[in-house]
Amino acid sequence: MSVRPNSLEARDAASQMHPMVNLRQYEKSGGLIIESGEGIYVKDINGKRYIEAMAGLWSVAVGFNEPRLKEAAIRQMDKLPYYHTFSYKSHAPSIELAEKLLQMAPVPMSKVHFTSSGSEANDLTCKMVWYRSNALGKPEKKKIIGREKGYHGVTIASGSITGLARNHECFDLPLDRMKHTSCPSYVHYGKTGETEDAFTQRLLTELEDLILREGPETVAAFWGEPVMGAGGVLIPPAGYWQGVQAILRKYDILLVADEVICGFGRTGKMFGCETLGIEPDVMVVSKQISSSYMPISAILVNDRFYQPIADESARLGVFGHGFTASGHPVASAVALENLKIIEERDLVGNAARLSAHFAERLAHLAKHTLAHSSRSIGLIGALELAPWEGTATGSAAAAIAAAAEEEGVILRSVGEAICFCPPMIITQSQLDDMFDAVGHALDKVAARREERAAEAAE
Structure with a gap:
């Protein structure tokens, strides 16, 4: 395929640097x-x-033309098109959305922090994991375990937790403190003659061996999607998540559930955690929270996670983090209306x-x-x-x-x-x-x- 001179395709190929493409090929063919x-x-x-x-x-x-989401955006634009959540300020849409998410959560959660994408949310969660370890007087407890084929974003930290080579190659990723354990896809990684139960036990043994090899006192958190989306829709075998959680509890390791793809109904329940029997310390949500009509994501944290961070912010005088668009009022209003539609319909x-x-x-x-x-x-x-x-x-x-x-x-x-x-x-x-x-x-x-x-x- 070649692009016509002066066509919209040609203008696109000449002006934009696109993600997840062969850039030289895109220059020739457009999209x-x-x-x-x-x-x-x-x-x-x-x-x-x-x-x-x-x-x-x-x-x-x-769907791609829901009028209620457009109307929600217009109403909020007319009332308050932008405000921030820094420095003891807030606004109604972000408050209402936070309350709604806490009410929807499949396990008790304490607080919600807003960002603009799944990558940002996972990146900030990583920072908060490290902050929390320091707050608890455990500066050595910083390593994070992701999984091969897992996808958690493309920032430096979230891209390092991701377990896909294409997101690491030539970017000097992953960071040294990010470790990876095997992908729980039996169809891809089960050995000849190995039963699904034996495969599950092998992966659980491998995870525990990795923790012991690194030192449980150095491992802070485990990241996982309930169902691995960008890795190819990889569904873990029965007993896998139950076994993982038992190991994490044994060694005092936090569990972060990346619900960016699974969340808000994709697996047939509101959250993938409900479908797979997962009880996380942190949930990261995005994508279907607003049907991507507006860029917004959220981090839901439980009290075990939140309290040491709050105590440390009191000691330091500030929680030294913030994004300009966190809890953006228009994005929050659209997300609220989107969640209402998901429930009502x-x-x-x-x-x-x-x-x-x-x-x-x-x-x-x-x-x-x-x-x-x-x-x-x-x-x-x-x-x-x-x-x-x-x-x-x-x-x-x-x-x-x-x-x-x-x-x-x-x-x-x-x-x-x-x-x-x-x-x-x-x-x-x-x-x-x-x-x-x-x-x-x-x-x-x-x-x-x-x-x-x-x-x-x-």
Whole structure:
């Protein structure tokens, strides 16, 4: 693909430095320019409509044109377009949103601190973990354990907790005090002949061995997504989270649950922690908190976490941190209205009710000759592809995602999988449209491969 001179695509390629792309390739080809959205659909500048099967970036719960969110933003813009939460100041939208989140939390939480993205929230949580250790007189207790394939953001600290090589390479990451334990994906890392229970026990033993090797007195916190989204929708086996929590309690290690993708209904319950039986000290939320209509994220902390930090701020005279946009009144007002919509329209229930049909349709795609297996929970899932001989890692999934785009569905390829995370307003018939189109894409790619094989044989 090449861009037309002076087109919007060409202007984009000439002016913007985009994330998560081959920058040189983008200069040549440009990208898909989206102009409008309605419900589960978006349209490009040429008028082609797509099912947005990734809800943007795992995040647009209520669809792409919800008038109540626009109206909430306008009302707040008219009243108070901006104010901060520094220096003993506040405003009603951030107060009401904090109260709402504490009321919604699946385990007792004490305070909420607002930031603007999941990366910022995880980064600040990391800082607060270190601050808390110092407050407790444990300056050596600073190491953080993340997991291979885990994703927690791209700042220096959050990017270091992330366990994806593409977010580390050439950035001088991860930081030395960030450690990583194995990814709990049985389909990817289970050994030949190893049962799922044995796999789980192996990972738990590995985690405890890592803590003992580093020294429990040096390990402050463990970070984990209930279901690992950006790593490829990786669902942990039964007993994994229960075992992890027992080990963390044994060695006095904090648990941070990254609910940025799972939170607000994606797994069929309000939070992934409820679905997986997790009782964290800290929850990080973003994305579906506002359906990404406004950039906002939040850190929910329990009293065990909060009290030493508050005591230390009293000793020092200040909690020396702040972002200009923390608790932004317009973002807070939009998030509040978004959460009301999720509750009033029972979108969590919709995800739960459609979960079986979603899994069934994914399993049917897994029978395709190009596929290996499927996995899902609630309204998030992935289709794992069979290895293609002579094909570079990830290129098979990228080919299918590109073919799906031709068929009018926007997906995301991760490694050898294509991922699905549609808006939570989706209906069963729309799910069928989505999976039918992806089935056509699989057939199209298979036919192209057969044609190339036939040509090579001549």
